[in-house]
Amino acid sequence: MILLESLNLVKSFGGVAAIDRLSLTVEKGMILGIIGPNGSGKTTFFNLVTGIFTPDSGKVLFHGKDVTGFRPHRIAKLGIGRTFQVPAPFSKMTVLENVMVSTFIHARTMKMAKEQAKKILGLVRLEEKADQQVLNVTLEDRKRLELARALGTQPSLLLLDEVMAGLTPAEVKASIELIRSLRTKDLTIIVVEHIMDVILSLCDRLAVLDYGSKIAEDIPDRVVNNPEVIKAYLGEHYRARN
Amino acid sequence: MELLFQTVIDGLLIGGLIIVVGIGFSLCFGVMHIVDFAVGEWVMLGAYLGYLLVAYFGYDPMVFLPLIFLIFCGLGWLIYPLIYRAVSGKRHNPVIMGLVFTFGLSIIAKGGALSIWGHHIKSITTWLSGKSIMLGIGTVPALRFSGFVFGILVTIIFMIFLYKTRAGIIIRATAQDRDTASLMGVDVRRTGAFVYSLYAGITGMSGVLIGSLFSIHAAMGAKYTTLAFFVVVLAGMGYVPGVIIAALVLGLLQSFVGVYVGGRYTLAALFIVMYGVLLITPKGILRRGI
Amino acid sequence: MTFQTEGARINHTPVIRRFTLPGLLLLFFLSLLLLPLFLSPLWIRIATEVLMWAGLAQSWNVIGGYTGYLSFGHGAFFGVGAYATGILMVHLGWPFGIGLFFSGVLSAFLALLIGYPTLRLRGAYFAIATWAFGELLRQVATILDITGGAYGLQLPAFLNLPFFYYIMLGVTGLTYLTIYLLLERARFGYRLLAIREHEEAAEMVGVDTVSIKIQAFALSAFFPGIIGGINAYWVTYIHPDSVLRADITDFMVVMAFLGGIGSLWGPFLGAVVVQLVQRVLWLVWGEGTFYLVIIGAAICSVVLFIPNGLIGVLEGQIFKPKEAIKELKKKVKW
Numbered sequence: 001m002i003l004l005e006s007l008n009l010v011k012s013f014g015g016v017a018a019i020d021r022l023s024l025t026v027e028k029g030m031i032l033g034i035i036g037p038n039g040s041g042k043t044t045f046f047n048l049v050t051g052i053f054t055p056d057s058g059k060v061l062f063h064g065k066d067v068t069g070f071r072p073h074r075i076a077k078l079g080i081g082r083t084f085q086v087p088a089p090f091s092k093m094t095v096l097e098n099v100m101v102s103t104f105i106h107a108r109t110m111k112m113a114k115e116q117a118k119k120i121l122g123l124v125r126l127e128e129k130a131d132q133q134v135l136n137v138t139l140e141d142r143k144r145l146e147l148a149r150a151l152g153t154q155p156s157l158l159l160l161d162e163v164m165a166g167l168t169p170a171e172v173k174a175s176i177e178l179i180r181s182l183r184t185k186d187l188t189i190i191v192v193e194h195i196m197d198v199i200l201s202l203c204d205r206l207a208v209l210d211y212g213s214k215i216a217e218d219i220p221d222r223v224v225n226n227p228e229v230i231k232a233y234l235g236e237h238y239r240a241r242n
Numbered sequence: 243m244e245l246l247f248q249t250v251i252d253g254l255l256i257g258g259l260i261i262v263v264g265i266g267f268s269l270c271f272g273v274m275h276i277v278d279f280a281v282g283e284w285v286m287l288g289a290y291l292g293y294l295l296v297a298y299f300g301y302d303p304m305v306f307l308p309l310i311f312l313i314f315c316g317l318g319w320l321i322y323p324l325i326y327r328a329v330s331g332k333r334h335n336p337v338i339m340g341l342v343f344t345f346g347l348s349i350i351a352k353g354g355a356l357s358i359w360g361h362h363i364k365s366i367t368t369w370l371s372g373k374s375i376m377l378g379i380g381t382v383p384a385l386r387f388s389g390f391v392f393g394i395l396v397t398i399i400f401m402i403f404l405y406k407t408r409a410g411i412i413i414r415a416t417a418q419d420r421d422t423a424s425l426m427g428v429d430v431r432r433t434g435a436f437v438y439s440l441y442a443g444i445t446g447m448s449g450v451l452i453g454s455l456f457s458i459h460a461a462m463g464a465k466y467t468t469l470a471f472f473v474v475v476l477a478g479m480g481y482v483p484g485v486i487i488a489a490l491v492l493g494l495l496q497s498f499v500g501v502y503v504g505g506r507y508t509l510a511a512l513f514i515v516m517y518g519v520l521l522i523t524p525k526g527i528l529r530r531g532i
Numbered sequence: 533m534t535f536q537t538e539g540a541r542i543n544h545t546p547v548i549r550r551f552t553l554p555g556l557l558l559l560f561f562l563s564l565l566l567l568p569l570f571l572s573p574l575w576i577r578i579a580t581e582v583l584m585w586a587g588l589a590q591s592w593n594v595i596g597g598y599t600g601y602l603s604f605g606h607g608a609f610f611g612v613g614a615y616a617t618g619i620l621m622v623h624l625g626w627p628f629g630i631g632l633f634f635s636g637v638l639s640a641f642l643a644l645l646i647g648y649p650t651l652r653l654r655g656a657y658f659a660i661a662t663w664a665f666g667e668l669l670r671q672v673a674t675i676l677d678i679t680g681g682a683y684g685l686q687l688p689a690f691l692n693l694p695f696f697y698y699i700m701l702g703v704t705g706l707t708y709l710t711i712y713l714l715l716e717r718a719r720f721g722y723r724l725l726a727i728r729e730h731e732e733a734a735e736m737v738g739v740d741t742v743s744i745k746i747q748a749f750a751l752s753a754f755f756p757g758i759i760g761g762i763n764a765y766w767v768t769y770i771h772p773d774s775v776l777r778a779d780i781t782d783f784m785v786v787m788a789f790l791g792g793i794g795s796l797w798g799p800f801l802g803a804v805v806v807q808l809v810q811r812v813l814w815l816v817w818g819e820g821t822f823y824l825v826i827i828g829a830a831i832c833s834v835v836l837f838i839p840n841g842l843i844g845v846l847e848g849q850i851f852k853p854k855e856a857i858k859e860l861k862k863k864v865k866w
């Protein structure tokens with residue numbers, strides 16, 4: 001069953017297309033990876049799906065329903081949660097309060113919102129930091145908080161934008177475990193990540209963006225051996241590493 | 243027919259001056275993301291300075307334009323570090339801090355002017371006052387015309403500066419993307435100081451012309467703050483070419499309402515137009531806003 | 533009604549938490565109830581004025597402090613309330629109380645109208661639009677017949693100082709209570725704060741930011757409308773240069789900022805300090821215009837040096853019993 005579908009999305013900034021006729025489908029229950037060089041439009045794609053930007057043309061379908069141009073809060077209510085590439089916490093609130101703002105969406109009382117938020121903090125192993133000011137927590141914890149806050153809206157589709165960038169290898173490993181544990185048949189995930197190990201160990205399918213267009217989509221193993229992909233992205237990437 | 247012609251000309255002439263006020267204001271926002279609430283007070287202070295110079299030396303105020311420009315550039319240069327401090331550091335909402343800070347500045351300027359010069363209305367007389375120029379089928383007050391010429395000249399020089407000189411290119415680059423500009427070696431803070439003093443200079447200078455066209459009093463700034471704001475609402479924040487069109491439109495609107503409805507209703511008319519614009523096209527008519 | 537002490541608080545330091553306890557709030561306003569028994573008429577007048585400003589500054593704080601959207605024309609709502617009450621009493625013969633309520637509703641409604649196109653946008657548009665709105669209203673009041681034009685409006689005289697003290701106390705108390713319950717204890721307050729801290733993220737977790745902002749603005753306009761009405765009846769004669777003058781907004785801003793924006797007690801503290809300082813200045817210099825320079829300088833200095841206001845400074849310095857006990861417990865370990 002198709003959960004999310006984008007049809008010929010186009011979005012340009014000042015004449016330059018950041019997303020160029022992008023069509024993508026996401027099956028329910030899968031983990032889809034999206035990779036691509038810097039500036040290839042991954043974050044912009046998320047912004048289009050979540051209603052932060054309105055596409056110049058093209059459509060976004062969620063559960064088969066046209067949600068193009070919906071405001072973000074409506075998208076959230078329909079069941080799409082996302083994290084921000086640069087953590088965007090509510091700085092002058094505690095960790096728990098941050099998550100509560102998102103659990104309000106379904107909880108009827110403050111007490112229920114708080115309980116749900118605590119449960120989610122337990123899930124991402126942040127319960128000990130619950131009462132700390134966000135200003136005082138580490139980058140890793142902020143990234144976890146991003147995740148927790150996205151989960152707070154009880155999404156059926158979760159968009160993760162480089163949640164592991166900047167973490168140590170050990171932290172990355174823990175995060176992979178965490179995301180794997182989240183995956184259920186009711187939670188579909190799209191992962192944007194530069195770290196190939198993460199992509200390879202998490203994703204069922206992998207799409208590659210370049211200049212806002214999809215240049216390949218397949219199971220991860222086949223994608224990483226696709227010559228075009230290597231040329232556009234991996235080759236450069238690997239060369240840069242060495 | 244003659245009245246219509248007169249109204250159009252009047253509107254365009256006023257529009258020329260509004261361009262000058264709007265352009266610096268818009269640039270300030272574009273480059274530093276500072277909305278200077280004290281824009282009208284720069285006009286007011288410029289007018290008073292012109293008045294003082296004329297009263298003291300007795301020459302024609304037009305002679306002093308370069309001097310006033312330099313003095314206000316200096317003032318802007320002195321004040322900018324404070325503004326910079328207000329919008330940087332650990333404050334989490336720079337636009338708001340900048341707004342409040344310049345709001346404070348505007349109150350200081352207004353209160354200061356009131357305390358020094360009181361409620362009396364002053365005016366500047368120049369050799370152009372009372373003269374008029376034949377233009378097509380009607381006559382135009384020479385002073386208004388020179389105000390318009392001044393506005394156009396300043397705008398042209400400004401545009402050449404912005405699009406053709408090194409400093410101008412740096413400023414535009416900073417306006418487009420501060421982070422990238424600073425990565426490319428642009429000292430964003432100094433660029434900001436430069437832009438702010440340029441803006442203060444231009445706006446103060448326009449105050450002299452405005453002061454000789456209309457009356458000078460401590461509360462006169464409010465009108466120009468309103469106009470500067472309306473210009474950017476129409477043009478979109480930080481989009482220079484839009485400012486020119488918007489300023490002319492506002493000048494025309496003001497003059498038409500003044501002639502055909504009544505001077506007291508100009509603000510109401512401007513407000514209704516702005517309200518409509520925001521309602522229909524949030525990013526300004528020219529759709530180039532933030 | 534029960535309150536969870538560790539619930540939705542916007543200020544996190546123990547000092548404020550102690551102060552925001554509803555019991556203390558109640559006690560505070562109760563003691564204010566008895567105040568007129570001990571004061572001379574002059575001081576009752578001053579106290580009434582302080583209360584008035586405390587209510588106004590707090591109202592401004594809802595949109596400016598908690599939500600992070602600056603209303604530079606908030607004084608207009610005070611003026612609208614004053615004129616609405618005046619017009620309803622003079623021209624329609626309505627009783628004061630009903631006129632007052634209607635004034636609040638009208639103010640809130642105007643806020644909806646102004647807020648709808650401008651609060652959909654970020655940044656400075658709102659500040660600009662509210663400011664222009666304030667300027668506009670002053671002009672409109674001068675033009676219209678029903679407002680008495682530049683001459684203004686004479687209300688029926690009611691010279692009863694304690695009455696005005698108590699009604700101001702009641703309304704300001706209501707303002708603080710409402711804001712305490714809605715903003716410090718309910719999800720509405722969390723949402724406002726989320727909008728202030730990161731609007732996009734707030735929207736992404738399902739907060740209908742536009743609607744919440746408009747609600748906050750309407751709330752922040754409601755009370756100034758009522759307070760303006762009380763003021764009109766109190767001073768009995770209103771005109772554009774009194775109840776619609778520009779420095780009403782200036783005072784709200786300086787009080788809220790000086791006291792500390794986004795906090796429950798900041799605006800109150802700011803109102804007390806500014807009012808008292810102003811009285812002293814009047815005594816020294818007489819009623820000049822130089823006070824404007826001082827207000828402006830105060831706003832600028834607060835932004836530069838104490839962006840969290842006096843409350844923020846106090847929080848940094850006052851002895852914090854709860855934390856001290858915690859520290860002690862750590863050290864002693866019993």
Ligand SMILES: Nc1ncnc2c1ncn2[C@@H]1O[C@H](COP(=O)(O)OP(=O)(O)OP(=O)(O)O)[C@@H](O)[C@H]1O
Nearest residue numbers: 013017018036037038039040041042043044045085
């Ligand atoms: N708000 C914006 N305004 C103007 N241009 C933008 C905006 N957002 C993105 N862009 C441009 O769109 C292009 C795609 O950016 P995007 O952030 O989607 O890339 P990305 O694939 O997420 O890159 P990265 O791996 O660095 O996160 C870039 O050229 C970027 O400069």
Ligand SMILES: [Mg+2]
Nearest residue numbers: 042043044085
């Ligand atoms: Mg990205």
